[in-house]
Amino acid sequence: MTSLYVTTAIPYVNAPPHLGHALELVQADVLARHARLRGRPARFLTGTDDNALKNVTAARAAGVPVAEFVDRNAARFRDLRGPLSLSFDDFIRTSADERHRSGVTALWRACAARGDFYLREYRGLYCGGCEQFWAAAELVDGRCPEHGVAPAPVTERNWFFRLSRYQEQILALLESGALSVEPAARREEVLAFVRAGLADLSVSRPASRAGGWGIPVPDDPGQIIYVWWDALANYLTALEGADYDRWWAAGSVERTHVIGKGITRFHAVYWPALLLSAGRPRPDRILVHDYLTVDGAKLSKSAGHAVDPVDLAARYGPDALRWWLLSEVAPLGDTDFTESRLIRRADQDLANGLGNLVNRTLTLAHRHRQGLLPGTPEALSPDLPATIDRAVAAFDLRAATGAIREAVTTANRYLDYRRPWELPPSFDTTLATVVATCRRIATELTPFLPDAATRLKSQLGSGPQVGTPTPAFRRLS
Numbered sequence: 001m002t003s004l005y006v007t008t009a010i011p012y013v014n015a016p017p018h019l020g021h022a023l024e025l026v027q028a029d030v031l032a033r034h035a036r037l038r039g040r041p042a043r044f045l046t047g048t049d050d051n052a053l054k055n056v057t058a059a060r061a062a063g064v065p066v067a068e069f070v071d072r073n074a075a076r077f078r079d080l081r082g083p084l085s086l087s088f089d090d091f092i093r094t095s096a097d098e099r100h101r102s103g104v105t106a107l108w109r110a111c112a113a114r115g116d117f118y119l120r121e122y123r124g125l126y127c128g129g130c131e132q133f134w135a136a137a138e139l140v141d142g143r144c145p146e147h148g149v150a151p152a153p154v155t156e157r158n159w160f161f162r163l164s165r166y167q168e169q170i171l172a173l174l175e176s177g178a179l180s181v182e183p184a185a186r187r188e189e190v191l192a193f194v195r196a197g198l199a200d201l202s203v204s205r206p207a208s209r210a211g212g213w214g215i216p217v218p219d220d221p222g223q224i225i226y227v228w229w230d231a232l233a234n235y236l237t238a239l240e241g242a243d244y245d246r247w248w249a250a251g252s253v254e255r256t257h258v259i260g261k262g263i264t265r266f267h268a269v270y271w272p273a274l275l276l277s278a279g280r281p282r283p284d285r286i287l288v289h290d291y292l293t294v295d296g297a298k299l300s301k302s303a304g305h306a307v308d309p310v311d312l313a314a315r316y317g318p319d320a321l322r323w324w325l326l327s328e329v330a331p332l333g334d335t336d337f338t339e340s341r342l343i344r345r346a347d348q349d350l351a352n353g354l355g356n357l358v359n360r361t362l363t364l365a366h367r368h369r370q371g372l373l374p375g376t377p378e379a380l381s382p383d384l385p386a387t388i389d390r391a392v393a394a395f396d397l398r399a400a401t402g403a404i405r406e407a408v409t410t411a412n413r414y415l416d417y418r419r420p421w422e423l424p425p426s427f428d429t430t431l432a433t434v435v436a437t438c439r440r441i442a443t444e445l446t447p448f449l450p451d452a453a454t455r456l457k458s459q460l461g462s463g464p465q466v467g468t469p470t471p472a473f474r475r476l477s
């Protein structure tokens with residue numbers, strides 16, 4: 001059985017976390033928890049990209065020293081753990097963690113020893129929001145396709161990485177599926193980008209432009225390492241000593257990155273090329289989510305508490321927030337968030353659906369059998385675990401949660417059809433069947449709603465005696 005190493009992208013800390021960060025963290029959390037539920041060892045890493053120039057810009061605008069500004073915002077990302085019920089095993093910070101700094105330096109030296117760097121005068125169009133140069137042909141009406149602003153012309157002397165050397169190897173990895181990119185539409189986009197030809201990549205910046213913030217180029221302290229080169233390395237620098245062997249170098253690990261669609265080429269092209277150059281193993285899977293909008297507007301542009309995941313979790317609870325992110329967000333295409341959609345989905349599926357099913361079942365058990373079940377019949381929906389496994393493997397978490405909703409509907413229909421409250425001769429079998437089904441659903445719910453699953457499992461018990469019914473979900477509307 002392969003083990004799973006799963007990561008999120010590390011966000012810039014120029015602003016507090018928003019709902020889009022919550023989406024990615026919850027998705028990666030589900031993958032880690034699902035693996036653990038199936039008995040696969042899993043390690044889940046997240047963290048923050050402290051070294052981006054835009055953090056420096058934001059700190060200056062706020063009139064706060066960069067290190068202090070970055071510490072404060074990084075803590076807000078780390079503190080999402082409680083409100084979102086996350087199970088990450090490690091949290092890396094690219095400015096504060098010495099393991100990162102020394103790891104990046106070692107990777108740089110490995111690529112340098114390979115002869116993959118050279119110095120060159122460079123003129124290009126730079127988007128500070130993306131922290132990348134754009135080719136004129138890639139702009140939309142002269143503007144960055146991600147940020148809608150015109151990139152600034154920049155001329156500087158930088159270190160370049162011989163990305164062009166790795167064109168054929170990267171193409172082969174993507175075409176063969178040895179490096180898989182899901183969904184398929186994202187794979188096609190990145191294939192088209194590689195087939196159009198890979199140009200060498202600028203991988204350093206003058207230290208003066210960054211006010212000295214960042215990781216210096218080894219043996220060239222006038223330059224700092226390009227923030228993307230630095231940031232991508234976190235997946236590896238987080239793993240030291242035996243952890244590196246166990247979670248990255250071993251043949252039995254599935255190395256998985258969960259990312260947003262705007263940074264696919266960094267993960268599916270630049271990162272594997274860097275690793276090929278450094279002689280390290282490459283990732284196996286890149287799982288790409290689309291974006292959330294809020295009331296139709298791009299998240300980064302929306303302000304206020306409507307997109308603050310901590311505030312949403314405080315008002316509606318982690319279960320309702322996670323359930324919306326997992327059951328309504330489309331695998332492909334942007335999804336619009338509104339609070340009314342979150343409330344409707346939670347009330348329909350959780351309070352009225354699953355909560356009601358468990359409640360009516362346990363009420364019957366206590367009213368007529370003092371909570372004691374006869375026998376152990378088969379649960380309904382025997383295919384539920386396999387259906388969830390397939391959906392999770394395809395990174396279609398909407399389909400995975402849909403399978404749970406389907407199983408709840410099946411059990412509720414079964415109760416309506418068998419009418420155990422009329423005390424027919426089939427009462428005991430019906431009751432025991434539905435209790436077994438609820439237990440199966442509660443177990444399968446664990447990766448998606450760990451808190452709710454714990455509450456339900458404690459009510460349902462595991463032996464012949466079931467607990468007393470208490471509403472597992474409050475109605476939000």
Ligand SMILES: [Zn+2]
Pocket residue numbers: 127128129130131144145146147148
């Ligand atoms: Zn941009």
